Amino acid sequence: MISLIQSNYSSVGFGSGLAVGGAGFVLQNRGGGFSFEANSPNALAGRKRPLHTIIPAFMEKGDTRIAFGIMGGWNQAQAHAQFVSNIVDFGMNMQAALDVPRFSKETFAGCDVNIESRIPEGTRKELAAMGHQIVMRGDFSSTRMGAGQAVQRDFKTGVNSGASDPRKDGAAVSELRPVPAVRPTGKK
Numbered sequence: 001m002i003s004l005i006q007s008n009y010s011s012v013g014f015g016s017g018l019a020v021g022g023a024g025f026v027l028q029n030r031g032g033g034f035s036f037e038a039n040s041p042n043a044l045a046g047r048k049r050p051l052h053t054i055i056p057a058f059m060e061k062g063d064t065r066i067a068f069g070i071m072g073g074w075n076q077a078q079a080h081a082q083f084v085s086n087i088v089d090f091g092m093n094m095q096a097a098l099d100v101p102r103f104s105k106e107t108f109a110g111c112d113v114n115i116e117s118r119i120p121e122g123t124r125k126e127l128a129a130m131g132h133q134i135v136m137r138g139d140f141s142s143t144r145m146g147a148g149q150a151v152q153r154d155f156k157t158g159v160n161s162g163a164s165d166p167r168k169d170g171a172a173v174s175e176l177r178p179v180p181a182v183r184p185t186g187k188k
Contacts, residue, residue: 001151003056003067005076009033053077059084063156066094070165072146075104079146094150094163095172102145114144142167 008015008028016029033050035042042050053076056069066087070079079102086097101118112133115124124134137144147168152161162172 001058001065001067001153003058003069005054005056005069005071007054007071009052055080059087064152064154066150066152068094068148068150070098070146070148072104072142072144074106075102075144075146078102078104079148083148083150094152094161098148098150098163098165102141104144104146106144114141116141116145140167 007030008026009030010016010032014026016027018027019025020027030050030052033042033052034044034048036044042048053073055076057067057080059066059068068080068083070076070083072079082100082102083097086092086100087094090097092100101116103116103119104114105112106114110133111131112135113127114135114137115127116137116139118139128134142165145167147165147170149165149170149172150163151172153159160175162174164170164172
């Protein structure tokens with residue numbers, strides 16, 4: 001199992017805008033997260049990495065392992081936490097855990113919170129009454145809420161399963177188990 005978040009970082013210029021000659025891929029530009037200010041936690045220095053949001057993930061319980069990743073910038077950690085909670089706390093399967101409405105906080109300051117419109121109106125009203133500034137997003141908002149995929153293996157039973165977020169293109173496609181060849185017995 002692997003978990004991978006492929007990211008070129010900046011959508012302007014498609015990552016760094018530089019392609020590796022003859023290799024067929026563009027270089028990322030995560031170095032854009034460094035700062036030239038010496039006091040910054042992201043100061044450009046040797047043996048450092050800039051702040052980033054790439055967090056491919058794994059979870060396990062007993063003989064069951066799940067590899068997953070939900071891309072989406074600052075929302076990644078929030079979406080990952082929601083996905084894990086949906087499985088662990090609410091007993092959802094992986095597909096349901098990806099499908100349910102999400103919320104996201106894009107700023108560090110303030111009380112604004114992005115909420116997909118599928119979150120019930122009563123919940124939105126309760127949050128607003130607590131002082132949250134609700135920012136309504138679409139039913140399945142991939143721009144603000146991210147999108148992910150997940151695979152699961154139950155090592156005890158040998159069963160594999162997958163899930164794909166409806167917020168982006170993708171699919172969980174099953175692989176059929178090989179059927180043993182039937183050898184003729186020579187009898188009629």
